[in-house]
Amino acid sequence: MNIDQEIQKLREEMPRPEAKGELIRTIQYRHQEKHTLKTIGKIGIPVALVAGAAMAATFFFAPTRALATPATVAKAIRSARDYVIRSFSIQGGKRTLISQTNVDGEKATRTYFDAEGKPVPESELPNISTNPLEGALIKLEGDEHSGQKHIVVTDSNGPEPKAGQQTIEVKVTRDQNGNEVRKYVVNGKEVDKLPAELEGKVHVNQSAGGQIEVEVNGSKEGSRSVTRKQASTVMVDKNGKITSFSSGKTTVEYLLKLLDDADRWNIERKVTFNGEQLDKFTLKGPFSPIELYVDPSTSLPKVLRFNAPMNGKSAAQIEDVYEYGTDTIPAR
């Protein structure tokens, strides 16, 4: 072995090409918006919600001429056939395209864009299925906290911001047989098993042992930004099943689930949005992390906007814009 040559090899080692773009997105997001969250995991792309929004947006079965309601919107979503959803981050008045999803029937194709706006094929993204899912299944609430490693997640059970905060520390040791032993520190108390109420909502994948501190900003915007990759934070359903962002269907179900509960929504009629008269759907409560703009004549979603609350006001946004193909035009 030639030491000088080996040193030169070490000097030439490079990171993944995508890693820099992911970090830049994170920093831009934090820096420009002065976001209160401490970290936004590793990803950058609000994939899961994007997918859900996408499906939600497009499917659309021509509703009647009756006023758009959560039920008619849900029906439209379920009936939609082809559409394109473009997902933008809005920071400091600047809109940046972060992904585009083309849906044709059951097939959805999504392309991500890096910080420079160059398309990143999904095939080049780290495959979440290659990551061992060894994290804790936890439900997280709260606004923010600081720590060694932050993963912004959100309660998959609903989009409303919730008060309080929850810090989960995962301690990994090994028993005499070399088997991994996990203990969780919940609110300062070490337990062998997560409390039942914390299970089954959000999966936090721990890559290398040590401590995970999770910060939750009850905003869906925050969770969108955290969906994948090394420090994998993925949303799961009640049964702990991962909501794969490759299909996005589970996220659609997530949105549909919200729509299925009509009592959760406020509706403003004929709100002017981008020059159009649309129906604005928001969730009841002091702050709605979702704004859904619906075409009143078709009940088709036009724009789904996710707001990150900051001191009770909107601080950052992800905006999914839907464009429908001819197959989606409702037969009326």
Added chain:
Amino acid sequence: MILESRLALAERTTNQPGAPTDWVHQHYDDIYRFLKHLTRHTETAEDLAQQTFVQACQAIQNFRGDSSLKTWLHRIAFREYIAWRRKRKVTLPLDILRGRRDPAIEQVDDRVTLLGLLHQLPSGQRESFLMYEVQQLSIEEISTVTGVKPGTIKSHLHYARQKLQSLLNEAHQENPR
């Protein structure tokens, strides 16, 4: 650094949205490489590199400009690494450790590599060697990054080279090819 320069630095780094991303463009490869060689774990290196830059953005007001940005970022990265190293320590009986590999360490090549040999050295020697030879920091910069006196770093480098050569010789004797 005079006040005006510090103000200019603060303005340059905090008021221009592009500035922090410029840091990433300029220094990410270096910082990632540094952390990758220290941890030998890709995901951990990326995690720590991200934390390094996020912390740098948050702490820019504390950057006095006494050292270069590169050195400052290395210092933050080194602290992140130390914190990670402390947290991941586990205590295992020797008979369990024998013949086992920590699964948290991926891509550890069984072949004789410089990095593999470096990780047989004491941490101070290994870290000094990596910073001096691979990261190409000066003795003074390494001192700033680690908080260790320059004389001690020189000593670390001396012993690191000596032990590396010794380990290399052993490896060649065991496997002449």
